[in-house]
Amino acid sequence: MRSGSWTIAxxxxxxxxxxxxxxxxxxxxxxxxxxxxxxxxxSTLPKVADAVKNGRPxxxxxxxxxxxxxxxxxxxxxxxxxQAMLKEKLPAxxxxxxxxxxxxxxxEDVAAGLSKLLEGxxxxxxxWQTGTVDAMRSVDPDDFRGAVDEGVVALQNAGADxxxxxxxxxxxxxxxIAPEPYLDNMRVVAQQHDAPLFDRFAIMRQWNESGxxxxxxxxxxxxxxxxxxxxxxxxLSTFVIDAAHINPAQxx
Amino acid sequence: xxxxxxxxxxxxxxxxxxxxxxxxxxxxxxxxxxxxLAHVSGRELRLDLFRGLALWLIFIDHLPPNLxxxxxxxxxxxSDATEIFIFISGYTAAFVYGRAMREAGFVVATxxxxxxxxxxxxxxxxxxxxxxxxxxxxxxSFVNPLYSEEMGIMDFLKQPDVTIVQALLLRFRPVNMDVLxxxxxxxxxxxxxxxxxxxxxxxxxTLSVLLYAVTWQYDLYLSAYPNGVWxxxxxxxxxxxxxxxxxxxxxxxxxxxxxxxxxxLGIAFxxxxxxxxxxxxxxxxxxxxxxxxxxxxxxxPINKTxxxxxxxxxxxxxxxxxxxxxxKDWPGLKSRWLRPLILCGQHSLEIFCLGVxxxxxxxxxxxxxxxxxxxxxxxxxxxxxIMSGAAWLFSWYKYSADKSASRNKSTIGNADMAGGSL
Numbered sequence: 164m165r166s167g168s169w170t171i172a173x174x175x176x177x178x179x180x181x182x183x184x185x186x187x188x189x190x191x192x193x194x195x196x197x198x199x200x201x202x203x204x205x206s207t208l209p210k211v212a213d214a215v216k217n218g219r220p221x222x223x224x225x226x227x228x229x230x231x232x233x234x235x236x237x238x239x240x241x242x243x244x245x246q247a248m249l250k251e252k253l254p255a256x257x258x259x260x261x262x263x264x265x266x267x268x269x270x271e272d273v274a275a276g277l278s279k280l281l282e283g284x285x286x287x288x289x290x291w292q293t294g295t296v297d298a299m300r301s302v303d304p305d306d307f308r309g310a311v312d313e314g315v316v317a318l319q320n321a322g323a324d325x326x327x328x329x330x331x332x333x334x335x336x337x338x339x340i341a342p343e344p345y346l347d348n349m350r351v352v353a354q355q356h357d358a359p360l361f362d363r364f365a366i367m368r369q370w371n372e373s374g375x376x377x378x379x380x381x382x383x384x385x386x387x388x389x390x391x392x393x394x395x396x397x398x399l400s401t402f403v404i405d406a407a408h409i410n411p412a413q414x415x
Numbered sequence: 416x417x418x419x420x421x422x423x424x425x426x427x428x429x430x431x432x433x434x435x436x437x438x439x440x441x442x443x444x445x446x447x448x449x450x451x452l453a454h455v456s457g458r459e460l461r462l463d464l465f466r467g468l469a470l471w472l473i474f475i476d477h478l479p480p481n482l483x484x485x486x487x488x489x490x491x492x493x494s495d496a497t498e499i500f501i502f503i504s505g506y507t508a509a510f511v512y513g514r515a516m517r518e519a520g521f522v523v524a525t526x527x528x529x530x531x532x533x534x535x536x537x538x539x540x541x542x543x544x545x546x547x548x549x550x551x552x553x554x555x556s557f558v559n560p561l562y563s564e565e566m567g568i569m570d571f572l573k574q575p576d577v578t579i580v581q582a583l584l585l586r587f588r589p590v591n592m593d594v595l596x597x598x599x600x601x602x603x604x605x606x607x608x609x610x611x612x613x614x615x616x617x618x619x620x621t622l623s624v625l626l627y628a629v630t631w632q633y634d635l636y637l638s639a640y641p642n643g644v645w646x647x648x649x650x651x652x653x654x655x656x657x658x659x660x661x662x663x664x665x666x667x668x669x670x671x672x673x674x675x676x677x678x679x680l681g682i683a684f685x686x687x688x689x690x691x692x693x694x695x696x697x698x699x700x701x702x703x704x705x706x707x708x709x710x711x712x713x714x715x716p717i718n719k720t721x722x723x724x725x726x727x728x729x730x731x732x733x734x735x736x737x738x739x740x741x742x743k744d745w746p747g748l749k750s751r752w753l754r755p756l757i758l759c760g761q762h763s764l765e766i767f768c769l770g771v772x773x774x775x776x777x778x779x780x781x782x783x784x785x786x787x788x789x790x791x792x793x794x795x796x797x798x799x800x801i802m803s804g805a806a807w808l809f810s811w812y813k814y815s816a817d818k819s820a821s822r823n824k825s826t827i828g829n830a831d832m833a834g835g836s837l
Binding site: 200201205228229230233234266267295296299300301302303304305308331333334335336337338339340341344347348350351354355374378379380381382383384385387388391392 | 479546549550553556557558559560561562563564565566567568569589590591634636639641642643644646700701704708711712715716717718719720774775778781782787
């Protein structure tokens, strides 16, 4: 990340803040509107809350498949955007987001390799994005649930809070990939282990329906992906702060 | 147009009158009246009506969510149109081929069933070809970096040799193409089911329940290609099919007292209401805090692959209420407004395939033309109109063909024709 992109990120988020205030409601720049219920969770993030309270660095590990990045533009992908947003909202804190990409690996593959992934790391929060590869290969949903269950337990035992993130909403491939069983099972596991579920699928579908983004678009350029990931990072940062019950105002 | 449709809705099957009066009895038989040919022929228009409805709902459910999606029953309870479709298919198949078995013997009936299986198989392969065409197009025209991962689904195009063979073996099935393979397998076992039903109907149903229980206990399944399992597990879904067949072979009649009881009705309503409340929390997540946690942990996930007991029970409750409040001789069944549904139900294989094709086409249009909710609605409605029009055409053709056949004094009864398509 170069300083230029930081400036832009700052401006973008500033614009976002302005857009959020009713006075400037008609202002342009990405609104990323998400209904409140999609950004709140009954489950909490006690480790994150603790780290914030004691001013310890907030180390976040994102484990995900290829939809956790943008080809050739990693700095615009949602993990980097999450880091920027959190720094913006919690300026007193050190925030480090690292990404472990597990391309083409099912939940079972990833769960088996978790201990190795965590070696030498002590993240406060792990965001585990999964389900896409399993849905594409139509893995038995029961096996999938077992693997996610196992992975969440392993991560929690390693001392981290866990957020589960489900697949993207992808209208173009709707006739080829059936994500429902995997969405359902992730919801079940999240509930069983009190891990907040970031419902990326519902959020993106909401954006598509409200006209915020045209996800059917056949544009080959990278612009749409960048804007969607920016909004995802923004939504995820709100989600983390909400689930950890942090009041950003107190941090300033 | 109405007059032709009127005539063809009641199939020209005078020779079946006796057999059918013995067999079809979900409600007490109504006294035949001069203009109620349906009663004389014994044709259960309710079955056609609800199978037609199931076909429409399956079509709508296969399209991206839109306004009409809110009319489909899966939004109001656990079960969906698939349960209705499989149950009624079991019912009609047993009805038609059961009669054939009594009249022409086991071997001939089996041969007819196998011919039907072949038809369904060919239909499936035809749909697969259309699917291939669609996704090959998407694969070459759609390169959005946001979805570079999801596009990996096209990878199978890189080895068409394996994929196509696996598709012919029914092991590679794209999304939305799972019902026909299930149906093929169920139909393959129909001769055995019918033979058992003839021997001891209740034992057959018990065996079916046992197989269902064993499936859940020992996790039986059919594997799919490249990995995973059949989206509709035949070992579990056979329960609905056999239950339908059992009803057709007199089970419904024997159950009529249970169905008429107020207690049954009360339980059914209570269950439907409870299921409705639960589904409400799926679509209004704001309400989900009202759900007790223990209930969620016990209930979820509701397994469609293995026909969850909750789904089966929901279907039973729906059926009990329907049978109670929609009598066999309900005049509305003759109404021209319900005619399109009934016609679709009478040509279920053709209309099912057409529905899957139209759903593909609808996806395609919605993807190419960014039209919004209005276009969505138009696509759904046009699909239903096309399905109804096609069903009307099939009926007209069949009616004409049968008429000329009888003029030629051909006495070869056609079981497929007589009792509906499946």
